[in-house]
Amino acid sequence: MSKTISVEAFSDLVDKLYGGLQSKVPWKLFLETLERQIGASFSTLILRPPSQDSEGLILSTGGDHHNEALTSYNEHFFALDPFVDLPSGQVVTLDEFIPEDERHQSEYFQQFLAPINVHHILGADIYTPDGAKCSLRISRGTEDKGFDQDDKGIIETLIPHLKRSVQLHMQLNRMEAERNLYAGAVDQLAVGTIILDEEGKVLEINQVAKELENEDDGLRVNNRTLQIGTQQDTRRFRELIKETLAHQRNNTPSIVQAMRIARLSGKRDLGIIIRSIPSTQWSGTGKRPCIAIFVSDPERQSQPAQDIVKTLFDLTPAEAQLAMHLANGLTLDEASETLFISRNTARAHLRSIFSKTGVTRQTMLVRLILKSVAPLG
Structure with missing residues (x-):
């Protein structure tokens, strides 16, 4: 590891790199921290390069002025950028890639880099086994010194972590897309779904179940506790939940439970199905999904387009x-x-x-x- 960065500082970068997977804007704090650690003007991560057919997906530090420059890059200057398609996983400076005199004569430098005061660039392109590509670019201005071997050493130690982080990001994105697809399909079928944890407390509730809860007619959630129908219904429901959780803890086959929920309004009873959610071999403790509850309302109709x-x-x-x-x-x-x-x-x-x-x-x-x-x- 480069002597210019401490173990604590490097650990902080790695923490923000993986922690960024849970952020609304991934890797924002990582890029800002990297910028400070390495003494850069801008830090940029290109998750999807721009093309003639679509805009790119680019994360970058900097204010509104730099955001305007990114827009220009997305719309036009990406086609002129010579600092692309770097050797996979290798950290390269712009000076190593293109001689300075040749670079200064180019339209890309004169119309794009110079106006935003970018003179030195350190970069790496990363390719993952599942076909993803991302590009890390770190910039300094004309008043700054160029990037040296110590700077390159810092980025080189981060490359394996960045590659793994991008792979995890892609996997999480696919899982989230599938989850949203299936959740939307269940909503379209007018089926309420409620997910309980290992203590029988509510973890998630879909839109149909929320609407049923808002009606307060046979189903409601109070302090993460699901209450249904009459007191007798609730007692029976809790017995079924307890039984289902016991089957899951003992790794024994759990039958699907079913019951009806009376409604005070006089509307037809709600129907519910209770089934355990299989856990993986290495599931740990914590708030994990354990029980799925499906709620059917005879008064509610699915609406095909x-x-x-x-x-x-x-x-x-x-x-x-x-x-x-x-x-x-x-x-x-x-x-x-x-x-x-x-x-x-x-x-x-x-x-x-x-x-x-x-x-x-x-x-x-x-x-x-x-x-x-x-x-x-």
Whole structure:
């Protein structure tokens, strides 16, 4: 390790590098700390290089003036940048890459680097096994000395950590994207989901369950404790939770539990399913997901997008509207009144729908729509 940085300072950089994975703007504190430690004007991390087809994803220190420069780089100057495609994992200075005289004569230096007072650049490109690429660039101005071997040594010791951090960032992004996709699909199906930890306390609750909680009619959360229905319902619920947690702690197969929740409003009972969430071999203690609760409200209907129903079954807009109303439980007469059409017109639409979908009864049509991918749209 370079003698210009202490073990404590290096540990602080590594801590901020990995800690940045949990930040809203990843690696912001790492770049600011690196800038101070190495005595730079700017520190920049390019997670996705700009191209003719899309803007890049660039994190950088600096104020509004530098942000304006990044915008210019994204829109135009990236195509003129000669300090790209560096040897993988190697730390290189701009002076080593391009002679100073040649650089000063270039349009890139005169129109982009000089106005923002960038004269010295230290950089490294990192490629991960899963195809990600990121570029670290550290800049100094004309009044500063150039980067030396000590500066390069600091960055070289950080490169393996930066590479691992980028890999973890990509994996977390993929997991978060999948999580959001599945959570959105559950919301579209009008199913409430509530996740409990190893103490039976609420960890997460989706939008449908939040709406049910706001109604305060059979389900509510108080101090991270889920309360349902009547006192008798709550006692039964807690027994099922306790039983499910016991199965999980003992690594024994857990059956899926089910129960109904009475509502004081007189609306139809809520239905809930309780099932354990399998833990991995190396799961530790702490607030980890242990139980998933799925809540079904018979009064709440999933709402397939009209355009999707229309496309899936080759229906006209009017036919798609009628099909959606029937799928949500209306009779043909109720649907015709809601759509302000005569019963004869509704019957004509229904005959056409039957012909296009290949079903012969209204119950079959409802099943077809609800079993299709339409509710996920």
